[in-house]
Amino acid sequence: xxxxxxxxxxxxxxxxxxxxxxxxxxxxxxxxxxxxxxxxxxxxxxxxxxxxxxxxxxxxxxxxxxxxxxxxxxxxxxxxxxxxxxxxxxxxxxxxxxxxxxxxxxxxxxxxxxxxxxxxxxxxxxxxxxxxxxxxxxxxxxxxxxxxxxxxxxxxxxxxxxxxxxxxxxxxxxxxxxxxxxxxxxxxxxxxxxxxxxxxxxxxxxxxxxxxxxxxxxxxxxxxxxxxxxxxxxxxxxxxxxxxxxxxxxxxxxxxxxxxxxxxxxxxxxxxx
Amino acid sequence: xxxxxxxxxxxxxxxxxxxxxxxxxxxxxxxxxxxxxxxxxxxxxxxxxxxxxxxxxxxxxxxxxxxxxxxxxxxxxxxxxxxxxxxxxxxxxxxxxxxxxxxxxxxxxxxxxxxxxxxxxxxxxxxxxxxxxxxxxxxxxxxxxxxxxxxxxxxxxxxxxxxxxxxxxxxxxxxxxxxxxxxxxxxxxxxxxxxxxxxxxxxxxxxxxxxxxxxxxxxxxxxxxxxxxxxxxxxxxxxxxxxxxxxxxxxxxxxxxxxxxxxxxxxxxxxxxxxxxxxxxxxxxxxxxxxx
Numbered sequence: 162x163x164x165x166x167x168x169x170x171x172x173x174x175x176x177x178x179x180x181x182x183x184x185x186x187x188x189x190x191x192x193x194x195x196x197x198x199x200x201x202x203x204x205x206x207x208x209x210x211x212x213x214x215x216x217x218x219x220x221x222x223x224x225x226x227x228x229x230x231x232x233x234x235x236x237x238x239x240x241x242x243x244x245x246x247x248x249x250x251x252x253x254x255x256x257x258x259x260x261x262x263x264x265x266x267x268x269x270x271x272x273x274x275x276x277x278x279x280x281x282x283x284x285x286x287x288x289x290x291x292x293x294x295x296x297x298x299x300x301x302x303x304x305x306x307x308x309x310x311x312x313x314x315x316x317x318x319x320x321x322x323x324x325x326x327x328x329x330x331x332x333x334x335x336x337x338x339x340x341x342x343x344x345x346x347x348x349x350x351x352x353x354x355x356x357x358x359x360x361x362x363x364x365x366x367x368x369x370x371x372x373x374x375x376x377x378x379x380x381x382x383x384x385x386x387x388x389x390x391x392x393x394x395x396x397x398x399x400x401x402x403x404x405x406x407x408x409x410x411x412x413x414x415x416x417x418x419x420x421x422x423x424x425x426x427x428x429x430x431x432x433x434x
Numbered sequence: 435x436x437x438x439x440x441x442x443x444x445x446x447x448x449x450x451x452x453x454x455x456x457x458x459x460x461x462x463x464x465x466x467x468x469x470x471x472x473x474x475x476x477x478x479x480x481x482x483x484x485x486x487x488x489x490x491x492x493x494x495x496x497x498x499x500x501x502x503x504x505x506x507x508x509x510x511x512x513x514x515x516x517x518x519x520x521x522x523x524x525x526x527x528x529x530x531x532x533x534x535x536x537x538x539x540x541x542x543x544x545x546x547x548x549x550x551x552x553x554x555x556x557x558x559x560x561x562x563x564x565x566x567x568x569x570x571x572x573x574x575x576x577x578x579x580x581x582x583x584x585x586x587x588x589x590x591x592x593x594x595x596x597x598x599x600x601x602x603x604x605x606x607x608x609x610x611x612x613x614x615x616x617x618x619x620x621x622x623x624x625x626x627x628x629x630x631x632x633x634x635x636x637x638x639x640x641x642x643x644x645x646x647x648x649x650x651x652x653x654x655x656x657x658x659x660x661x662x663x664x665x666x667x668x669x670x671x672x673x674x675x676x677x678x679x680x681x682x683x684x685x686x687x688x689x690x691x692x693x694x695x696x697x698x699x700x701x702x703x704x705x706x707x708x709x710x711x712x713x714x715x716x717x718x719x720x721x722x723x724x725x726x
Contacts, residue, residue, distance in 0.1 A: 171532045175527050178539075250444040277706055286690075337440035368550075405556050
């Protein structure tokens with residue numbers, strides 16, 4: 162094939178795919194600024210005739226979207242902070258500390274990855290019901306405080322830390338916690354960023370578990386709030402698109418700002434696994 | 435401080451969380467699936483009775499379970515190959531030396547992956563609206579009559595599959611792209627000197643070199659697609675005529691709508707067994723394929 166033609170074809174296909182990938186998102190943004198009912202006309206309008214913020218105002222003033230947004234921010238931040246701490250400690254221990262049964266325990270954890278999370282959800286709900294955590298922020302947070310994936314990711318990365326460095330510190334009389342805090346953590350910074358983004362996105366986008374454990378609106382996270390609005394306001398496409406923008410924009414912005422770390426983590430977590 | 439001791443202190447928080455909030459519930463789920471735990475038991479635990487494999491037996495005789503399994507298998511069997519083909523196609527395009535503006539395209543194609551399923555499912559519901567949706571409007575120009583995408587039992591699942599492919603293909607695309615970049619360029623060089631066409635290069639170099647990556651991606655994607663839930667919950671509520679009721683959707687309704695927690699646990703376990711069996715089969719077939 163003529164190289165010029167090949168080049169035009171490949172780039173044309175890329176542009177076409179990019180349009181398919183982005184069109185729904187751009188359409189969402191555009192419709193969110195339309196007046197109520199405007200999107201339900203033929204031909205379907207691409208841009209708002211008179212852009213308005215009314216849908217956003219309606220969502221924040223009457224539909225409790227501000228509350229959901231704060232809930233999502235709080236829940237996702239706490240999950241990220243706690244799981245980051247716990248996964249870093251465990252991943253480092255699996256990589257660098259010697260103890261009896263280390264390999265077997267790690268194998269068992271990896272083996273547990275084949276069990277889908279949903280198997281645990283019914284008894285987990287009962288457990289949280291008996292300890293009084295159903296319909297609370299803690300109920301959403303508690304099962305996400307440590308992840309096998311996170312431990313695995315940290316272990317892979319921490320194995321690159323030279324043993325001599327840790328031994329030298331031990332000979333100098335440093336305790337294990339000081340070694341972790343002053344030597345190991347600074348070296349783990351790149352994987353910390355990666356893991357933090359992963360945890361935050363996963364917590365933000367999580368749907369099934371919060372749907373089960375949150376029974377009252379006051380604790381709803383954005384996806385749950387949006388799904389419940391979608392069932393009530395099925396006809397109000399403009400309002401729902403504004404709700405989708407509020408839900409998607411924070412994670413999309415986070416991804417765009419940090420995508421290098423995110424994509425690196427994706428490869429570290431899958432290809433080498 | 436003793437070093438063994440320190441190691442266990444480092445492990446304790448994570449292991450405690452995983453043990454109490456994952457391992458313990460999984461074991462409890464197995465026990466629960468052997469009981470008739472329901473709304474009455476929820477009110478008073480003394481109503482609990484051991485039913486052995488009764489829940490499993492009852493499920494296997496329920497048409498709704500089989501139809502939910504059928505819909506899930508349909509979603510996996512059609513969705514996974516389509517999704518992987520889209521990922522591979524996009525990765526090949528991005529990997530081509532002729533492609534321009536690669537970082538932009540990579541980001542653009544990956545963007546749907548990081549979005550929230552619920553939010554983008556809501557968008558698709560409007561794009562595939564029968565009367566005012568863009569999809570039917572565009573097809574109208576080609577002379578195709580409006581299709582009731584999410585309201586017609588024959589079209590609802592294909593629409594959900596199209597949505598899932600759109601949402602997910604970017605993820606595997608990144609993995610394939612890394613796999614493609616790991617193939618030594620001199621292999622292609624040698625093939626070109628021997629006069630191999632691009633198609634034969636793809637068939638005899640790219641595909642075999644990518645096989646291990648493909649297997650891993652296939653296994654991960656299959657187990658992900660078996661867990662279909664949020665899409666039908668938001669787009670169709672399991673309908674129309676239960677044509678998009680997946681196994682997990684059934685588990686959710688059984689457990690948290692009707693409060694039959696015993697029976698719902700049996701559904702969850704059956705799904706787990708099926709996923710496990712499918713994964714084992716895929717590994718075995720690939721091993722046999724690799725030997726021959």
